[in-house]
Amino acid sequence: MGIHFYDSCPMSPMTMETRLKPARAITYAGVPCLVWAEDALSFAHFVPTEMFALQLLIPDKDIERAAEAITSSLPYRRLTEPHKDWLDFEFMDPDQWSCFPNSIRLELTLPQSSRHEDDPVDIYIHPASWFYFDVKDDSRSVSLVPPLAPANSALRFPTRTAFLDSLISNILDPPTGVRHGKLDARLFTYISYINLYTLRAFPRVLPNGDLEPEHAAVSASLKPENRRLWESNIRNTYKGWIDEVTARRAILEGMGRVAEARKPFPKDRCFTWKKGSQARGLHTSTLVGSSASSSKALLVRNPMPTPPNAAISRAFTRAQNILRKRG
Template identity: 35%
Template sequence: MLHFYNKPPVSAAEIHGRLGPARVLESSGIPFVIFGEDALAFVHFVPTVLFDLTILVPCDLVQAAVEHLQKELPQYQVTQERSYQLLNNDVCALPRAMRLRDGAIEKPNLSPEAILIVPQSHFHFDVRDETRSRGLIPPFDSSDSRIRFPTMPAFLDAIIDTMFEPVDGVNHLEFRTSYLSVFLSYLVLYNVRDEDGATDPDTEELLPAAKALLEGLKPGNIAYLDTFMRTGSTRMTPELRAARERHRVSRGIVFPNLLKIG
């Protein structure tokens, strides 16, 4: 039986420890948003294992962010190692991200073992748009008060946008199934908060909590999320692709033909 949370499923001490590098980055003045498992757990109450501390920054400030972290936290060094979720046939799903790893045997203050600095465009996110991000939920350490995380609509949009419009047009199967689809499933499950699904078994209508997840989404993503919540399938059907294509064309966005990896 699943347990649904009304607060972060990790301790305040762990949150503060994990966000140590983010506090350091904040001192640089570089805008950023925390993504990944930390965002799932800390502000959306999803119980999950915490891996790399994933930080989105403006595309032209990735190197500056890495250099600042290395200067202030010299135990973190750039590594070419990547999580299995990001690799498929040696192709990385986030090719211009940079990863820093702590080589120390003992990690003080519950700090993360690795930090992944990701260009915001890899997830179609604008870290400077404060309407798409939020802070921690009280109580929290005052030094963490300015650290931002994706709102629910922004998180869902980032996932769906990246499914349909992957980096460099490369349809990376491992990343889509082990990362994006898992995140989407977690966000829906732990916010609808019903083990039996997102629809009323009698009327087949979406439950109120499921309908709420559609609010604030980009128009081109509503049909996909609605279908996912009704069917549980993350498959991009021809109908959904066509609807998305119409939305993409209306925005004047051009992407190369998708190259399937895996």
């Protein structure tokens, strides 16, 4: 099966405007708002992904105001329990702790018969620091007006470089201090989407071992501590999460960022589960942390059993297969 590249958003203008209605409510209240996740991938980077929850990054001090701006003007209610997509895989963590303990979850209250098909059913309002993103730094984001209507002028979308830096930082320096298997799988999926749909030059690695110019430019644009993981994804040299965290901290140490380099090492529940499974005689050779190549390691880390994670996993598998054939 082939792949189709887009030079504009694959979603209709009506879909975009409908999806962004809650985000506009936030900006109308004077709160900075950056569109995140699938909506940012599709609208700003032309990735033909399915749409799930509308995820928004808000300055930490303003997330309550953002939630109030939506619930006071649109038919959404606040829920206190975490969404099932926030809970880690049960086989890794029987307690299934949430990857977003400080985020706010909203749910559409309209009956099914009254909903527009593009209305976001779920909204996740994240404190921007959770993804190491400064929403107020306009050099790291763009406006989509035009093609969006002027009413969206205050909305921001991450640049490719800022998106990648944010994803990699969260993967290798999880804010909770503990690696979250399900969130990692999703963030790696976003990285693969960006690589596949925004970087079209192949082969990615030249015969002399250098990255081809377009990919080399992206690597150079990333923060120094994030380049290694991104390049390992491109070069199929990914060895495992622990190795990447260790290497990133060595880079930070070399840059003089000692406090970041020497903070407590994040815990890896996946690695702990793997060791326990090996002790019980279970087959674990396909777990991340093995010496498998990047593509294989990333593919096997997506055993997502239920939608929407299953849909993301299928799309990610297709993307990785295409990249292996072309790269």
